[in-house]
Amino acid sequence: MSELVFVFQTLVDGLLLSGGYILIALGLGLIFGVVNYVNVAQAEFSMFAMYGTWVLWIALGLDPFLSLAIILPVFAMIGVAFYVSMVRAVRTRDHGVHILMTLGLAFILQNAALLIFSADVRTIRTAYSAASFNIGGVSINIVKLVAFLIAIALFFALIAFLNKTRTGRAIRAVAQDESLAAAFGVNVDRIFMITVAIAIALAAAAGTIMMPHLFVQPMVGQFFVLFAFAIVVMGGMGNLKGALVAGLIIGVVEAFGQVYIGGLAGRIIVFALILIILYLRPSGLFGRSAL
């Protein structure tokens, strides 16, 4: 493999890996941008969705990508329960309260997963897991490509929903001026609930699409959430388009870091890049946005 092809291969691998990170970060950014709530446990929902996908695969033989049809609505309902039981009561409190609460939730969810599924690593290997095709010497794995395309499709579906539907416009209105939206008849509490439901469903979608090419164990969320926060901060707090671009950049940078520096140490380059970007642009690449 020539050096140029190798570089392109790393680039493609990085791009294809970024889909899951982008979805977790989108959910994180949506909750922060609309509800002004910091959810440190966001990736724990992804972890449980990975287990859910694995269970559906083991018990019913359901294809992991098709299991999205079950995972998405179930986790949207879990998002509603999360809003009603945890977010609503402390929404207007300091971000420190949100972080402490959701950090506690993350620990509970991790240990619940440990109790239920043990610490064993679980994987899904479908008949097409190893399938790939070749373009100019660059190998593209089908599973990773499908996962990436689903993530991008969900991103554009979310943008279309926010811009073209009545509920989407109400979400944007609440994000921009909560009391003004209420004065014009928007039920703000209901909008917050819908937003959290969407955000948790996005986190779950991330888990499901990553499951066929990654693995799940109870602590996997810790790694995801670090990258998700990095994406949100790099793209601009609450800026969804920023999250997409930052997610792609981080995916690619991580891939190059792992190839050229190696292993986990390669991820240092991702966080070094974030520090540089925040030094140059303290509000992130695209600035903080009110949707």
Next chain:
Amino acid sequence: MLDVENVRKSFGGTVALNDVSVSIGEGSIIGMVGPNGSGKTTLLNIISGALPADRGTIRFDGHDITGREANAIARLGLVRSFQISRPFPSMTVLENVLAASHAGTGPAVRARAADIVRQVGLEAVIDNRAHALSFGQQRLIELARILMLRPKMILLDEPAAGVNPTLMEHIKALILSLNREGTTFLVVEHNIRLVSEMCERLIVLNNSEKIADAPLADVLQNQAVKEAYLGSGRAVRNPKHRIYADE
């Protein structure tokens, strides 16, 4: 249409409204004036559900709206504007108007929103983002958004504040036109000329209490109003707040 009875509101030890009662009939335009800090905006906030009253009752169009959420009151047809225009900044003019729609997003709704944008005179900037518009244009966005809700009654908080005379005439014409179609108005305004040209009755608040509620000519003769406006410190009056020609 609107009955406010014995509403009281205090912030800590400061009484902002002290047993204020106001009654407004359907189809009328009533003005509300008073020196800064007299409680006008607090009363609007309480009526519109933005603030809870400590006590008292508010009825609108046959419904007891005391303590109801702002969105529920808006859905009953009682809508307010704000002293400082507050468009949704990242939305276009059309999106701002559509954000106030509770009737879906179909072509008929979009067409109606576009019609309202034309009605208020913003068709040239219909696809521009609100944050890039002038103060006066943002004021018109607010009016357009209100119209989208088909309100039965509108609470206007200083609609003429900071707008040029031409725009003020435009806003006045809009208010009168809507009133002819049946919309009721409560207009809080410092600009007495505007109030006197539109309102059949004037409510005057001072020091958190209602001190007058009568036709303009009677209000001008009211001793308590004279004292509230002229008092003894005539040198510190803001010209736009003048209620008497010799003030």
